[in-house]
Amino acid sequence: DQQVKQNSPSLSVQEGRISILNCDYTNSMFDYFLWYKKYPAEGPTFLISISSIKDKNEDGRFTVFLNKSAKHLSLHIVPSQPGDSAVYFCGETSGSRLTFGEGTQLTVNP
Amino acid sequence: NAGVTQTPKFRVLKTGQSMTLLCAQDMNHEYMYWYRQDPGMGLRLIHYSVGEGTTAKGEVPDGYNVSRLKKQNFLLGLESAAPSQTSVYFCASSHRGWNTEAFFGQGTRLTVV
Numbered sequence: 001d002q003q004v005k006q007n008s009p010s011l012s013v014q015e016g017r018i019s020i021l022n023c024d025y026t027n028s029m030f031d032y033f034l035w036y037k038k039y040p041a042e043g044p045t046f047l048i049s050i051s052s053i054k055d056k057n058e059d060g061r062f063t064v065f066l067n068k069s070a071k072h073l074s075l076h077i078v079p080s081q082p083g084d085s086a087v088y089f090c091g092e093t094s095g096s097r098l099t100f101g102e103g104t105q106l107t108v109n110p
Numbered sequence: 111n112a113g114v115t116q117t118p119k120f121r122v123l124k125t126g127q128s129m130t131l132l133c134a135q136d137m138n139h140e141y142m143y144w145y146r147q148d149p150g151m152g153l154r155l156i157h158y159s160v161g162e163g164t165t166a167k168g169e170v171p172d173g174y175n176v177s178r179l180k181k182q183n184f185l186l187g188l189e190s191a192a193p194s195q196t197s198v199y200f201c202a203s204s205h206r207g208w209n210t211e212a213f214f215g216q217g218t219r220l221t222v223v
Contacts, residue, residue, distance in 0.1 A: 101152050
């Protein structure tokens with residue numbers, strides 16, 4: 001079974017609004033969570049990460065929140081832009097392994 | 111700066127045939143990974159390596175073998191291809207397996223008929 005779960009296969013938002021992508025995890029012994037973005041016919045690219053000792057990490061329009069008690073993390077994109085339309089994967093690293101969830105297709109409509 | 115290069119980009123195999131996918135990185139990274147991406151399944155880790163001469167099993171290792179004879183190369187082998195191995199394969203590398211970002215190749219689209 002995958003250690004991280006992304007239960008929403010797709011999300012559609014209007015340009016300028018907030019996009020919230022969610023991820024649940026089962027393994028409490030992690031070091032970092034990472035978010036990757038993937039465009040069609042390209043490899044995934046790193047977006048943002050958060051360590052286990054933090055609750056929030058921000059980078060420009062992207063903010064990741066970690067709720068350890070709920071074993072839940074979320075990626076907020078504000079404001080959303082059409083160029084943000086892609087598949088987003090949350091990943092977990094607990095040492096040497098890097099494993100990912102199923103991905104969420106984000107579509108930002110102009 | 112090439113980053114992570116995967117060869118080939120496309121391949122069609124017949125059931126039972128064998129092939130090797132090559133991943134090469136020029137960033138002197140210690141860690142390398144092989145993933146497969148399937149609809150609804152996300153990126154699943156097949157095998158990974160934490161350094162030259164080492165390999166380890168990931169989430170879905172059955173039917174695949176790997177070798178890391180040189181630090182810059184990570185080979186993924188299919189000894190007897192099956193239709194269930196039809197997928198897009200991604201290789202990635204990172205300086206360490208922790209908080210540093212992993213860089214991905216462009217992918218190899220493999221179809222087994």
